[in-house]
Amino acid sequence: NAGVTQTPKFRVLKTGQSMTLLCAQDMNHEYMYWYRQDPGMGLRLIHYSVGEGTTAKGEVPDGYNVSRLKKQNFLLGLESAAPSQTSVYFCASTARGNSPLHFGNGTRLTVT
């Protein structure tokens, strides 16, 4: 099993550009999460999903949108990138809420 796979691994955007980060899991997990990690800030929850077709806001949802059209995929979109969105983005999944998350290896995004 591949586990949780994030694409791309690296990306540089100019301010105002848009992009979509893809997260795919092959473990048939119901729950999926998007976090961002900044220096000195730990991991902050952006959006999450408790099942196919559902999404919910986390701590820092502004400037991001998500979709969970298929159970195995959770997409994170930036409609108009800003330098403040420069960060490392991690996707995670789990079978149920109160069980350990499985993380991908991250996407490093730089917005200039």
Next chain:
Amino acid sequence: GESVGLHLPTLSVQEGDNSIINCAYSNSASDYFIWYKQESGKGPQFIIDIRSNMDKRQGQRVTVLLNKTVKHLSLQIAATQPGDSAVYFCAEFQAAAGNKLTFGGGTRVLVKP
């Protein structure tokens, strides 16, 4: 490359000694807690978890202690090894708050040979 903060609290420990990493959590309604280890350039990896109806749980070389009275969680690593050098995060889960998992700020552990 470096994927975690430059200003994290740091614990320096001699190889072979025991390490204790502390975490204060925020919500008394949290019902599940997890410790993660993150090495440079990688995503967090699960170490050990504990539910709120327990106060201690042991794994291989690791022990988690939960003190609900003061909302404190600790991770003890026995006989620390160079491979234990990483950033460690605690996380709290609240089913009543929409099944959110929230992370603490992290502690960097440096193992000296």
